[in-house]
Amino acid sequence: MTSTIRHVPVAIVGGGQAGLSVSYHLKQRGLDHLVFEAHTAAHTWATQRWDTFCLVTPNWQCDLPGHPYDGPDPDGFMKKDEIVAYLKAFVAKVNPPIREGVAVTRVARGADGLFAVQTSEGDYTADEIVVASGGYHTPIIPRMAEKLPGSIAQIHSNQYRKPAQLPEGAVLVVGSGQSGAQIAEDLHLAGRAVHLAVGDAPRCARFYRGRDVVTWLADMGYYEKTVEDHPLRDGVRDNTNHYVTGRDGGRDIDLRRFATEGMALYGVLEDYADGALCFRDNLKRSLDQADRTYNGINAAIDTYIAESGIAAPAQTPYSPVWEPGELVTSLPLAGSGITSIVWCIGFTPDFRWLDASVFNGAGQPKHKRGVTGEDGISFIGLPWLNTWGSGRFGAVGRDAEYIVQVIQKRLGAEGFALSRMV
Structure with missing residues (x-):
């Protein structure tokens, strides 16, 4: 028996806030579509975040299309359960035509010019494909992990929930980006002995001169700066996010202060050999560079305040509260007390299901504002898709609106057609 292939003008792959934002704008224009969500x-917000997770940007920046934050604490930071509730309310508002539990396994353009969309529930065709699955797919765990003793519990940051899930003993956190720094703090506050392998992530202040730094930067137009306007151009997409936290009302994350409280800091973890963890000698350089970024952002705010004639309380630059002593590049695992490792070194993209020439040598999509060089394929929800704000709840809606405008122009009147059987 020949299976029936359903046609939809627009197929959206991914049902997170990015895909749902595209669905919102398509519905506003009467454009027929389907959202596929595995x-x-x-x-992801409910299943791949730790229990004390919260936003690092203030709630007022949460402005999904038709769904601005309207809670009682616009300057606060939503916790995990509040984020999930906010997104569930957004889903209810959008009421998207979504196929939950349906994975897209392959997309390729057919001889008829349509995209053949293979899914776990059957085959579809589509005129347009919107990839809304993000860029964080495969957790990175280095090959050195295979050499570690089986007695060491190892998890990735997306599996971490709370300190009690790890066996008793010290914990090595590898990576000091947003996840690594915040997980290290979570363990530290719980009284666990923490060893932290520090990378090159920058940091920023939570509050400066009487206001949240995010608020200052928003007023200064930083979140509206486009990739084309940035000195690094496309290279800015490779930048690591600054570490800071919204926990307990928001505060800085100062790794030096953690060190004064007993946290052991090292450079980048490079290997495990002869029973010892081997670290790069970059700790001081990494801490100094993070502080330069911290003070540099604050100096830019100082300039803005002065040029704008704004009255704001004075504040001095940050001065280190701790400096590394004797350099430790080798730590024998036996005797260290370490019984578990949390790998916080990110993810790699996995777009193998999309058979199209729209990727660079690193497997990242090539695009301008999410629109690729191949007609009919767009991306949404990637860091710096267009602006610094693209990866946040506040700007993804604008990115989605732009992509939908492009789609509507390409589809023309056919975009308003109902789904049809072919």
């Missing part, structure tokens, strides 16, 4: 809508 799990449930916005599931």
